Amino acid sequence: MSRRKCIALIAHDEKKDDMAAFAAENEAFLAEARIVATGTTGGRVLEACPGLDVTRLKSGPLGGDQQIGALIATGEVDLLIFFVDPLTPMPHDVDVKALMRLAIVYDIPMALNRATAESLLDFAGD
Numbered sequence: 001m002s003r004r005k006c007i008a009l010i011a012h013d014e015k016k017d018d019m020a021a022f023a024a025e026n027e028a029f030l031a032e033a034r035i036v037a038t039g040t041t042g043g044r045v046l047e048a049c050p051g052l053d054v055t056r057l058k059s060g061p062l063g064g065d066q067q068i069g070a071l072i073a074t075g076e077v078d079l080l081i082f083f084v085d086p087l088t089p090m091p092h093d094v095d096v097k098a099l100m101r102l103a104i105v106y107d108i109p110m111a112l113n114r115a116t117a118e119s120l121l122d123f124a125g126d
């Protein structure tokens with residue numbers, strides 16, 4: 001039996017409204033998957049779509065990006081959607097870089113902005 005796909009959702013603070021809107025618009029697609037998310041992002045996604053299966057990990061600055069990186073390293077994440085804020089310095093910038101590095105090392109699809117995420121879902125839906 002094939003396991004349900006796992007999608008990781010993360011958004012920096014300035015991008016959280018975008019992530020909530022993205023989740024609401026693509027709720028049917030996301031509902032097919034198991035979602036893992038950093039703490040605050042997961043809360044916003046659940047507010048927008050209470051029916052989704054969302055596991056909330058720690059907040060990004062407290063280790064959430066690292067937790068998602070570990071899930072990527074153990075093969076549990078199939079797609080990473082991470083709405084990055086490129087204009088604000090982050091105390092946990094090294095964690096963000098480490099997460100992106102692991103997504104590349106393990107060759108999983110990684111969307112770093114909304115346009116790419118929408119394109120990936122369009123392709124997946126075709």
Ligand SMILES: O=C(CO)COP(=O)(O)O
Pocket residue numbers: 010011012013037038039040041042058059060061064065092096
């Ligand atoms: O900081 C983040 C990613 O680097 C996101 O964490 P939160 O979803 O907890 O805000």
